[in-house]
Amino acid sequence: MTLPIPFILGHALSTADAETKTSLGLFEALVARLEPAVKREIRFNHGVALEFPQIVASYLLASLQRVRVTSWGVISALNAHNEVLFVMSIRSMLESAANIAYLKATMQKAYAGDISRKDMTYLAMRMKFATRKPDDWELDEKEAKQVSSVNVLTAIRALDRYAVTDLGFSSDKAMTTWYERLCEFSHPNCLGNSVGSELNFHAGLETFEIDPGVRADILPLFSNYAFVSLIAFCLIYNGSWRMLADAREVLPVWEPSGDPVILLD
Secondary structure (H helix, E strand, C coil): CCCCCCCCCHHHHCCCCHHHHHHHHHHHHHHHHCHHHCCCEEECCCCCCCCHHHHHHHHHHHHHHHHHHHHHHHHHHHHCCCHHHHHHHHHHHHHHHHHHHHHHHHHHHHHCCCCCHHHHHHHHHHHHCCECCHHHHCCCHHHHHHCECCCHHHHHHHHHHHHHHCCCCCCCCHHHHHHHHHHHHHCCCCCHHHCCEEEECCCCEEEECCCCCCCCCHHHHHHHHHHHHHHHHHHHHHHHHHHHHHCCCCCCEEECCCCCCCCCC
């Protein structure tokens, strides 16, 4: 670890209840566990066809990098009492967990023989190079179709299924509900625009805080979302690597060497 890992400052939790402090303590500890899995570089193996295993390895490590930086954003937003950035960072982590949940579920289909390696390779390429702005890359219609991004709600539904089968959730739409709520607070709609303000229609008065913080009713709810999003990402990430290892796939080499999984025990 060459960078100082951010930690939650005491003042950020001055109004938090015990359960919230526990959730954020677990989250903070998990953030530090990401570091040993980080790689500086990977080199693709040109001795085999460039199929999905090597592309998936690249995608997983890139996803780890994004989640790692986003988790720092959650902590920084808490320390700065910035509710908008706090919520948006958590939503980003949930999306990353959903994407690799979708990827892992599709890999399982490939190894079960339900889809071909070729189709799995196209899916891996699509996720690695996904874009909603193909014109920026000057792609033609065929190329644009091959790198069209997976619909976020499709990915979230994969995370819904994982939450039921592996995390013990009873609702089969829990992650969808979480995502929709995070979006409501991230977008400049009614809830998103209500940060640091209070509207009293009866009195005909609206007030604005000069130094708004994270609201007391939002902190415990979304702190739990933060931890679950991050632990789900870690578990799915590790499970994806295990599938590749169990299939004895030829993978890229990376530096620093060593197992790329996140050590959770």
